[in-house]
Amino acid sequence: MPKASLRDIRKRISSVRSTRQITKAMKMVAAAKLRRAQENILAHRPYAAKMLEVLRSLAARTSPDAHPLLKRREPQRIELVVLTSDRGLCGAFNMTLIQRAERFVEEEGARIQSLALSFIGRKGRDYFRRKKVPIRREYINLFGKVDYPLAARIGQELVQSYVEERVDAVYLLYSEFKSAIQQRVVLEKVLPLDSDFLKEGEKEKESPGAAVVDYIYEPSAAEILGKILPMYVEVQVYRALLESAASESGARMTAMENATKNAGEMIDKLTLVYNKARQAAITKELIEIVGGAEALK
Numbered sequence: 001m002p003k004a005s006l007r008d009i010r011k012r013i014s015s016v017r018s019t020r021q022i023t024k025a026m027k028m029v030a031a032a033k034l035r036r037a038q039e040n041i042l043a044h045r046p047y048a049a050k051m052l053e054v055l056r057s058l059a060a061r062t063s064p065d066a067h068p069l070l071k072r073r074e075p076q077r078i079e080l081v082v083l084t085s086d087r088g089l090c091g092a093f094n095m096t097l098i099q100r101a102e103r104f105v106e107e108e109g110a111r112i113q114s115l116a117l118s119f120i121g122r123k124g125r126d127y128f129r130r131k132k133v134p135i136r137r138e139y140i141n142l143f144g145k146v147d148y149p150l151a152a153r154i155g156q157e158l159v160q161s162y163v164e165e166r167v168d169a170v171y172l173l174y175s176e177f178k179s180a181i182q183q184r185v186v187l188e189k190v191l192p193l194d195s196d197f198l199k200e201g202e203k204e205k206e207s208p209g210a211a212v213v214d215y216i217y218e219p220s221a222a223e224i225l226g227k228i229l230p231m232y233v234e235v236q237v238y239r240a241l242l243e244s245a246a247s248e249s250g251a252r253m254t255a256m257e258n259a260t261k262n263a264g265e266m267i268d269k270l271t272l273v274y275n276k277a278r279q280a281a282i283t284k285e286l287i288e289i290v291g292g293a294e295a296l297k
Contacts, residue, residue: 055229082174169189169192173188
């Protein structure tokens with residue numbers, strides 16, 4: 001390859017500097033979004049914890065036949081809801097979730113009658129569409145606009161599918177936020193409510209010295225469960241959306257920080273190459289001048 005000229009090196013340094021400015025700006029935007037997402041998660045946790053406490057208390061005192069969402073069926077038709085991002089430039093965030101979804105499809109697909117995939121986010125949808133995998137539902141172009149009405153709509157659709165026995169189990173696959181540099185992939189069964197979930201409520205009855213009283217329900221326990229169980233599914237979907245949004249912002253912030261650092265290192269290396277090439281050009285010109293002067297003597 002021919003050696004790059006000084007002009008080419010200058011252009012490349014200028015290009016890398018422009019890229020560094022973009023990645024630095026994207027890092028700052030991701031950091032601002034991450035702060036908002038963390039605030040939303042912290043604000044949501046007390047509500048979710050209290051709802052969980054109430055639901056466990058009710059489930060411990062009622063029969064599993066009190067509501068269709070408590071009934072367990074042989075899981076022959078499963079729906080997996082995968083939460084990815086609409087945009088890239090967030091490191092391995094999307095590919096980690098996609099690989100886990102592929103593994104789930106491979107492990108469960110051979111043992112059950114049917115497995116449907118639903119996607120929240122464009123990246124997962126696009127990947128599996130290229131693989132010719134059937135997609136039941138898709139929610140794209142959200143761009144981090146996570147709100148409860150969206151979660152309620154998704155939750156209601158999942159509840160309706162389970163109650164109408166179109167599916168026997170529903171799983172959520174999302175990235176749980178730990179820190180800006182650490183996210184954990186979570187595969188969570190949303191429907192039916194897991195037996196371990198109900199046992200947590202039953203422990204309240206079995207704990208020694210605890211006086212557990214049954215309640216007189218008004219309206220009936222079935223009506224209360226009919227309201228609170230679908231709401232619990234909506235809250236679980238909302239929590240997954242918040243966790244996914246925070247994880248995406250954290251992953252993008254880390255990726256852009258690394259990209260900015262790498263661009264700075266590349267600028268330093270190119271500057272060193274430029275200085276060496278410039279010095280060599282100056283030295284060559286001096287030698288030619290001296291040689292010409294000597295020839296004229």
